Amino acid sequence: IGAALKAGPLAGKRILVTSGPTHEPIDPVRYIANRSSGAQGSAIARALLALGAEVVFVTGPAEAARPEGAEIVEVESAAEMLAAVEGALPVEAGIFAAAVADWRVASASGSKIKKVGGKLPVLEFAENPDILATVSQMQTGRPGLVVGFAAETDDVVSHAEAKRKRKGCDWIVANDVRPETGIMGGSENAVHLITDAGVEDWPRMSKDEVARRLAERVAVELTGAHG
Numbered sequence: 001i002g003a004a005l006k007a008g009p010l011a012g013k014r015i016l017v018t019s020g021p022t023h024e025p026i027d028p029v030r031y032i033a034n035r036s037s038g039a040q041g042s043a044i045a046r047a048l049l050a051l052g053a054e055v056v057f058v059t060g061p062a063e064a065a066r067p068e069g070a071e072i073v074e075v076e077s078a079a080e081m082l083a084a085v086e087g088a089l090p091v092e093a094g095i096f097a098a099a100v101a102d103w104r105v106a107s108a109s110g111s112k113i114k115k116v117g118g119k120l121p122v123l124e125f126a127e128n129p130d131i132l133a134t135v136s137q138m139q140t141g142r143p144g145l146v147v148g149f150a151a152e153t154d155d156v157v158s159h160a161e162a163k164r165k166r167k168g169c170d171w172i173v174a175n176d177v178r179p180e181t182g183i184m185g186g187s188e189n190a191v192h193l194i195t196d197a198g199v200e201d202w203p204r205m206s207k208d209e210v211a212r213r214l215a216e217r218v219a220v221e222l223t224g225a226h227g
């Protein structure tokens with residue numbers, strides 16, 4: 001189905017979603033990664049598609065099924081994700097649900113690091129580019145709506161509010177990822193939506209329902225229409 005045939009409040013709107021973890025190579029056989037199933041990102045993309053949006057889905061190596069009907073861009077590392085995001089612009093809105101690794105190995109080895117005489121390797125790290133902050137702070141071509149996520153284990157709302165200000169995004173979807181909540185890797189999520197109007201505490205619900213509500217809010221923001 002071509003874009004022209006799509007119906008719904010987000011018809012004709014191009015929206016970017018980042019999803020999944022990134023993998024940062026140590027050598028050709030090893031990597032460091034963030035824990036992320038990609039379930040919430042895929043659900044958000046599906047919910048936006050259901051409202052008629054044209055979705056560009058930039059995903060790291062996630063286990064979640066890719067959203068059918070989206071333009072899928074597969075990446076490995078944070079650097080690749082940033083390049084893919086820049087290549088996807090311009091978009092009307094960007095939803096940055098990916099769990100991007102904060103650090104990469106400064107100089108990944110081109111050949112497999114071998115165990116040699118019990119000597120331990122020492123890895124030096126470099127900080128990855130902040131994709132959300134980069135897009136939020138663009139002088140030209142910034143999406144009209146930029147939504148970040150904040151996965152926190154302590155003081156969820158205050159950390160997320162600080163993150164929203166620091167990065168310059170419009171909204172933050174914050175959640176508590178302490179292991180005992182079972183949220184990471186599970187099918188439910190309990191989020192706080194932080195906008196410049198304040199903080200909304202959403203009850204615990206399925207990741208699909210979080211996605212539907214968020215997509216609906218995006219539609220209202222971009223068009224003034226209720227899905």
Ligand code: CTP
Nearest residue numbers: 096097098100128129130131132148149150151
């Ligand atoms: N993010 C990003 N690029 C990065 C790191 C994070 O785009 N290199 C985005 C994530 O996709 C998410 C938001 O920034 O939407 C917040 O990610 P989070 O890891 O919670 O924030 P950090 O700034 O990395 O702070 P922390 O020290 O808590 O990890």
Ligand code: CA
Nearest residue numbers: 099100101102
């Ligand atoms: Ca981080």
